[in-house]
Amino acid sequence: MTRSVPIHSDLLAVEERLNFFDYDRGGLEELFLKLEEPSFRARQVLQWMYHRRVTDIGAMTDLSLALRRRLKRSMSFDLPVITQDQESIDGTRKWLLQLADGNGIETVFIPEENRKTLCVSSQAGCALNCAFCATARLGFSRNLTAAEIIGQLWLAEQILNKDQPGSSSITNVVMMGMGEPLLNYSAVVTAMRLMLDDLSFGLSRRRVTLSTAGLVPAIDRLAEDCPVSLAVSLHASDDALRDQLVPLNRKYPISTLLDACRRYVRRDSRGQVTFEYIMLEGVNDSAQQAFELCTLLADVPAKVNLIPYNDVSGTGFKASSTTAIEIFRDVLLRAGIMTITRKNRGRDIDAACGQLAGRVSRQGGESVAGSS
Numbered sequence: 001m002t003r004s005v006p007i008h009s010d011l012l013a014v015e016e017r018l019n020f021f022d023y024d025r026g027g028l029e030e031l032f033l034k035l036e037e038p039s040f041r042a043r044q045v046l047q048w049m050y051h052r053r054v055t056d057i058g059a060m061t062d063l064s065l066a067l068r069r070r071l072k073r074s075m076s077f078d079l080p081v082i083t084q085d086q087e088s089i090d091g092t093r094k095w096l097l098q099l100a101d102g103n104g105i106e107t108v109f110i111p112e113e114n115r116k117t118l119c120v121s122s123q124a125g126c127a128l129n130c131a132f133c134a135t136a137r138l139g140f141s142r143n144l145t146a147a148e149i150i151g152q153l154w155l156a157e158q159i160l161n162k163d164q165p166g167s168s169s170i171t172n173v174v175m176m177g178m179g180e181p182l183l184n185y186s187a188v189v190t191a192m193r194l195m196l197d198d199l200s201f202g203l204s205r206r207r208v209t210l211s212t213a214g215l216v217p218a219i220d221r222l223a224e225d226c227p228v229s230l231a232v233s234l235h236a237s238d239d240a241l242r243d244q245l246v247p248l249n250r251k252y253p254i255s256t257l258l259d260a261c262r263r264y265v266r267r268d269s270r271g272q273v274t275f276e277y278i279m280l281e282g283v284n285d286s287a288q289q290a291f292e293l294c295t296l297l298a299d300v301p302a303k304v305n306l307i308p309y310n311d312v313s314g315t316g317f318k319a320s321s322t323t324a325i326e327i328f329r330d331v332l333l334r335a336g337i338m339t340i341t342r343k344n345r346g347r348d349i350d351a352a353c354g355q356l357a358g359r360v361s362r363q364g365g366e367s368v369a370g371s372s
Helices: 025-034 040-051 065-074 146-163 181-196 216-225 239-245 254-265 287-296 322-334
Strands: 002-004 081-087 093-098 104-111 116-119 123-125 140-143 172-175 208-212 229-233 273-279 302-308 338-341 359-361 367-369
Touching: 025 040, 025 181, 081 146, 093 146, 104 146, 116 146, 140 181, 146 181, 172 181, 181 208, 181 216, 208 216, 216 254, 229 254, 254 273, 273 322, 287 322, 302 322, 322 338
Parallel strands: 116 172, 172 208, 208 229, 229 273, 273 302, 302 338
Antiparallel strands: 002 081, 081 093, 093 104, 104 116, 123 140, 359 367
8 A cells, every 4th residue: 555645845945954863962962062052952952852752943942042043043853754655465664755855765664563663774775786685776876864864763653653542662673774874884873872862762772783784894883883783684605606696795705794793792792693694596595505604603693584585676586485495494493593584574565675775866867766
């Protein structure tokens, strides 16, 4: 089911002002200190924005009238605009969000019995060119701002709480939408800090997951700056194949990547890395490749997600059979590796893993839309 949402031109206006949604608590504290205001103003504003969901500076009555007037002249609360709302037969929802420059990104909500997960995008398009991914076929337009990232969560909460009064809100966030999060490091970390902050969304670190194709230096930085749960798009048990599927592997091969994963979980005795492995018929789904994967992960605290491939036009790949996936899974389980076969959710609205596309504007003004 698809619902079109009217676009109002005033909502897309680009103001020459700073955006409150671009700031985490530390950033807002610095901002207020520069305005010669006490740092606790940041706490007040965050509570208005995220707890009371107020985006009118004039309504923030615990700020002085003079400060409110000053902020109204220099600050804004700009967010993306939802232009399409699709709902799958399995309850998954996908929203197309239009950005001020005309780019479009997609955000997916996946309700399950014990969790309600939002899959968030970090870039308009993607530059990594993974062979099986719909986003890669669009090319890369630009990084999202922190406001455009956290805005996906803010808007989703607003819609879901409106549609289901009294229901629990989003419990988990995965940075697994369009783009490579670690190539947009600063904005992604700012947004994730807001996800974790009790003054905004208050999620635990184990309920926020960042998925990466394997930018090793940024993985090490993340361990210091914002150590959320880590997922790695592995998809192969040897470098020759991973070079083809995930070209970034040519710069950071599997051994280098796994060393970074070991460093990442070293500080947390309960920590583990989730390795994502998309199942491609006749490419990476043999029992021998499963045994090789067991050897690779033997000394890495790991969980493996086996992902049935979702068709993307023009890639030439096919999904592994159910039997092949089960054999592969059983090899890993017998080796003591926690392994889950991910359920296909939202396939009928192109919201499943690897299918997100949106719309990106390339240099020179060309606009490229995905199949969704």
